[in-house]
Amino acid sequence: MPTAIVTGATGITGSAIVSHLIKDSSYTKIYTLSRSNAGFKHPKVQHVHLDLQGDTDHMAKELAGISAEHIFFCAYLASNDPNETDRINASLLSNFLEALVKIGAEKQLKRFILTCGFKHYGVHLGRVKQPLMEDDPLLQGNAGGISWPPIFYYSQQQVLAEAARKGNWEWVCTLPEDVLGFAKGNFMNEATAIGLYCAVCKATPGSELPFPGNKDNYFAFNTWTSANIHAQFCLWAASATSAGNQIFNVTNGDSESFQNIWPKLADRFGCKIPDEMFSDKGFKDYESSTIPMKNAKHPLHLHAESLGLSNDPLVTDTPTLRLQVDPEKWAKRSDVNRVWAKLRDQYGLDQKAWEKATWDFLTFVLGRDWSCIGSMSKARKLGWTGYADTWDELVDTFEQLEKEGILPPLEDLKRDY
Structure with missing residues (x-):
């Protein structure tokens, strides 16, 4: 009977994941981590105050006694400066992972689900190849002779893959697009x-x-991606046999x-x-x-x-x-x-x-x-059947x-x- 940790539970994707974890009878405990309480009133849910901008030692104190088989990481901080966005969000994730190691929580961890998005493909930079597929080349460094601005998802994915290798657990990265959903107080x-x-x-x-x-x-x-279909995908990806250590597009399935x-x-x-x-x-x-x-x-x-x-x-x-x-x-x-x-x-x-x-x-x-059309073929081939209109x-x-x-x-x- 797995337990789960959800960061960014006050956001649209995070709150949807919590809602679906509550409905899933196989999960016995859900920890919601954020600076403010997401307001979920259910016996399976325990809110823990966590400031992801804090240093590793401070986070370790806040996380003391907490562990889970599955972690769903939906938190990020925006900035108008892509270099600053890259630095901040890579640091958020690496400090959080280091805090888990400090308290020994990684020993129970089986799979870590990181929510990213279609900025992975540079859709925010201009015209892209269609359809977008998970093995498309990355827009980093001087790819194609162009100096591309940093895309923070790449740094996060590198941090996550390295931590997983050291800790002997698996990761999954999801790429939703233009998420449709609702979270109280989030506009x-x-x-x-x-x-x-x-x-x-x-x-x-x-x-x-x-x-x-x-x-x-x-x-x-x-x-587009429904927050509900994304949440369902995340729960599927947390335990699907062949999904570990992979990146997946997650869209509704229609155009x-x-x-x-x-x-x-x-x-x-x-x-x-x-x-x-x-x-x-x-x-x-x-x-x-x-x-x-x-x-x-x-x-x-x-x-x-x-x-x-x-x-x-x-x-x-x-x-x-x-x-x-x-x-x-x-x-x-x-x-x-x-x-x-x-x-x-x-x-x-x-x-x-x-x-x-x-x-x-x-x-x-x-x-x-x-x-901005993303192919769902990769996930479909591994057994994902979810669809939303x-x-x-x-x-x-x-x-x-x-x-x-x-x-x-x-x-x-x-x-x-």
Whole structure:
């Protein structure tokens, strides 16, 4: 009967893992590690205060008496500086692993599951080869003659693999993409920003729902990852016979596009899709943005020669975000904020929802012009059969956000506006 440790239990992926561990009768004890209590009230769950930014000795004291067969590591710290992000997150993980050794907890450890993401492939840097596969070359050092910015997942994976080799236990790294889910008090969620955008558009005269991004993105295909399907995968990977010491894409299993999702959003929120949405008639100029990205080359550059694209604009142009309605600019407009304030007060919504919503992430997701499709073949071949419908998962997240008072009640919104 295994026990489990979950770090980052207050986050979207971590909280989903805890929820699924609670449901799994084979787990007898679950330790949630974070600076604040995730609030799980269940006899199997014990919260332990842990500051992952502390040094090894301090963490060892906080972890005294704790051990588990399976560890699910979902914590990370963001920074605008990729070098600092790399340093901080490699240190978080290495110090935590060293603390486990200090208290002897690694002797019980069988498998360590590290949550990473599609930044592993450089999807945040520009156009990538499709589909993304786990054995694709890494964007590190001077790969392809380009000096790539550090990707902290690589450092974490190296730290983890070395610790596992020394401790004689196994590791698994998961790569989810654009996670859909809910965690109380956590607004770092693509669905939150999309839902707020739709709700305010509904309450704006005319109730039009323009797609903020560009036409290429509207017709591109992408994959998303439900926090629930990721949690189920993590529990599978913790014990699947052949999964040890491997990296896996984890997506819902379907392919989606905004050309399919956006009309569904309009219908759900009672909005109208503008006619000639991508014409020059368009939307107010001050809402649009063309944002050249800091990196000089697309990750597709690594595959240019083999694909016969060495001098093709798909490889040689500057990675750029293009938006006809920039979510960050839009969210700061006085008229938009007046509509939000009216909704917030009318329905008693969370006071922090608007300012904490990840408008910058939505700007990136909608402004890129490249697809992000990850192959699930590797996991499927080892017996993984999980599947989730992306639209259903998005709706489920909206409903949770409504229950928590982050989004207005849908039926009331559609009735009142």
